[in-house]
Amino acid sequence: MNVISSIKPSALAVDSVSHAYGSRRVLHGVSLTVPQGQFTAVLGLNGAGKTTLLSLITRLFDTQSGTISVFGHRIDRAPGEALRRLGVVFQARTLDLDLSVMDNLLFHAALHGIGGGEARRRAETVLTDVDLLERRRDKARNLSGGQMRRVEIARALLHEPRLLVLDEPTVGLDIASKLTIVRHVRRLVRERGVGVLWTTHLLDEVEPDDNVLILHQGSALAHGVTAEVVAASGAETLRAAFAGMTESA
Structure with missing residues (x-):
């Protein structure tokens, strides 16, 4: 139908x-x-x-x-x-738990050919959008399930x-x-x-x-x-x- x-x-x-x-x-x-x-x-x-x-x-x-x-x-x-x-958020968690929130995003940015100051600027912008900028230095394993998901959404948006x-x-x-x-x-x-x-x-x-x-x-x-x-x-x-x-x- x-x-x-x-x-x-x-x-x-x-x-x-x-x-x-x-x-x-x-x-x-x-x-x-x-x-x-x-x-x-x-x-x-x-x-x-x-x-x-x-x-x-x-x-x-x-x-x-x-x-x-x-x-x-x-x-x-x-x-x-x-x-x-295309930006993707999979059902299974895909963050590297031993990396910081920021390093998870910077690694993803590098995969898309975004490096240096531009990668960090974009990472700070998307983390601000999901209200997690203050957690950027924390290891991913220290986040709650909802916070992890918000970081994954931020990561998916890095390459715009x-x-x-x-x-x-x-x-x-x-x-x-x-x-x-x-x-x-x-x-x-x-x-x-x-x-x-x-x-x-x-x-x-x-x-x-x-x-x-x-x-x-x-x-x-x-x-x-x-x-x-x-x-x-x-x-x-x-x-x-x-x-x-x-x-x-």
Whole structure:
């Protein structure tokens, strides 16, 4: 059920992507558009295929079928051009726990060819944005789970991408940390025009004017503005629409 065709420029275009691990197919012709400057949520239960989809988008896996483009650059044909426009926050923690917060960011900056004073300036800016500049000399292992996640978001923004991809970023966080993360990412969309792809199994993280893809057992059941997806399903709430779609699929 596709209920929207966005008029905003496309930050990410996934077209008819399928993927299998051996004989087990986990994605079935999934298509998705992430408009620039909009929050897009991929909503699905555990095992729906969300992480596999993000692994293809970030090129951890090669695309087997279909195409994926970031700002018009296909990741299979121009991976460098595509990936430099992309910032990623993986579900698993990826900070080096024995390095300081600043050194984690400077190492990432160096990987993107950003060095010296420019790298430190950018690191201080993004740490200020996530309210962690005063922790820059602390080892990463001394941060809370929510603080680690905020550092990972800051790190993903160091090379100034226009598309931010986050895989279940609030898993394992307390309510206060979760709200801080969600609000910060939504502010990036609102104030900086960053396109965001956010995977989750938590319905309360999706708002009525978000762009949403409902993914279930590797298939896209609906894609569009949340309120319109709900209306098209005949349900009154996203929870009811999601339950109706996934239970009947």
